[in-house]
Amino acid sequence: MSLKVTVSSMKSTRQTGGERILHGMNTHSPTPEVEAAMALWPVLLPFAQRSHGLSGPGAVLMERSSLLDPGDGEPVLNYIAAEDVPSGDDFRPLMLQYDPTRQLVLILGGGEAEELVFVLEQQD
Secondary structure, eight states: OEEEEOSOOEEEEEOTTSOEEEEEOOOSSOOHHHHHHHHTHHHHHHHHHHHHHHHOSEEEEEEHHHHHOOTTSOOOOEEEEGGGSOTTOTTHHHHHSOOTTTEEEEEEEOSSSEEEEEEEEEEO
């Protein structure tokens, strides 16, 4: 099994007024975040599938630092349902267009003013 990033990853920066600006990211070579998500795939996909079953389409939320350095235990995972995201949010369309049987939307946040968003897909 291998994973691929199915859409260009996006970086979102918040302006002082709170609006988000999306920036495309080069995904020709895996970023540290994508490599870490690949390593956690056996944890991420089942969590995303259970959450999708309970709450509908949405995204897995993680702190970037927790993904890159999960420590000894399992990383802290959260889920946000698309229905709880405002209709004008840039990430909402991604949350509504993925196949939960083999894909997940992963949003990474942290202490910085930017969020990273990936759509990860399992390939057999």
